[in-house]
Amino acid sequence: MDFWKEERVVSYLVEIEKFYKDCSTDFFPGINLLNQLNKQDKRELNKRLHLDKIIGCEKRLVLNVCIENQEKDNFSFYLIRTLDLDIEVNNYGSSKSTVFIELAKKYFKAKGWFHLQLFNLLFERGYVIKKEDINFVLELHKEIKKQSDFDKWAILRFATKLNNWEKFDIAMRKERELFTILSLKMGKPIYFNFPNLLGISNNAIQHYRESGDVILKAMDYYNRTSQIEKLDSKKGTFKRKKQEYFENKPIQDKDFEEVVFDIFPELK
Numbered sequence: 362m363d364f365w366k367e368e369r370v371v372s373y374l375v376e377i378e379k380f381y382k383d384c385s386t387d388f389f390p391g392i393n394l395l396n397q398l399n400k401q402d403k404r405e406l407n408k409r410l411h412l413d414k415i416i417g418c419e420k421r422l423v424l425n426v427c428i429e430n431q432e433k434d435n436f437s438f439y440l441i442r443t444l445d446l447d448i449e450v451n452n453y454g455s456s457k458s459t460v461f462i463e464l465a466k467k468y469f470k471a472k473g474w475f476h477l478q479l480f481n482l483l484f485e486r487g488y489v490i491k492k493e494d495i496n497f498v499l500e501l502h503k504e505i506k507k508q509s510d511f512d513k514w515a516i517l518r519f520a521t522k523l524n525n526w527e528k529f530d531i532a533m534r535k536e537r538e539l540f541t542i543l544s545l546k547m548g549k550p551i552y553f554n555f556p557n558l559l560g561i562s563n564n565a566i567q568h569y570r571e572s573g574d575v576i577l578k579a580m581d582y583y584n585r586t587s588q589i590e591k592l593d594s595k596k597g598t599f600k601r602k603k604q605e606y607f608e609n610k611p612i613q614d615k616d617f618e619e620v621v622f623d624i625f626p627e628l629k
Contacts, residue, residue: 372394373406377415403445459491461483461520469504478533481526490520516536518624531617541561542576575618
């Protein structure tokens with residue numbers, strides 16, 4: 362390692378300790394130092410990075426200890442996002458709590474925007490959904506008090522069912538399509554502000570054409586087709602859009618369909 366890279370490594374080690382002690386800002390000032398290192402340099406950095414000593418815990422519990430402390434949220438999120446850092450993610454913290462559970466709590470209680478990509482990155486780091494995660498999310502359903510709570514709960518349920526970063530990434534890019542199918546399953550608009558399932562269906566057949574087949578399949582499976590056609594009987598908008606869809610149907614998104622079948626296996 363040349364002199365300048367050594368300097369960057371040393372500076373990074375100093376900056377990350379400072380950031381742990383005061384992470385009141387969500388921006389880590391030493392991020393550019395890491396970007397200037399190659400793979401070999403980053404391996405050396407990880408050998409010399411002793412977060413366990415900085416935090417005062419076992420090495421395997423670094424992320425668990427941090428994420429359980431709300432005051433260290435920005436630091437925890439930085440660790441999850443920075444894939445160049447070797448961080449263990451599959452261990453249990455206090456009271457058999459997992460990193461996923463602690464992250465899910467923060468997401469569910471968040472009043473503003475939340476980085477959903479953190480779940481994706483957690484999976485990319487090799488996180489595997491555990492029985493405790495599934496049970497936690499199922500129990501969390503009892504805490505739903507408003508529609509936005511249910512929307513968040515549904516995202517967490519999707520995550521536990523998919524248990525895969527590539528599939529969860531597709532799910533988040535296609536969340537409107539997923540909530541369309543969930544609305545059809547529930548028999549009422551979920552996530553959307555449409556007054557009824559006709560609005561949901563008109564929107565889907567017009568805007569989610571690459572997923573049209575699986576959405577129409579869900580409509581039939583959940584016995585919503587006749588209800589939607591009845592609502593459509595006066596104007597016939599959905600009937601016309603559906604006919605136009607079949608006449609000019611694009612290639613269907615098979616990767617998304619796999620995600621749908623993981624979340625709604627009854628549609629296979």
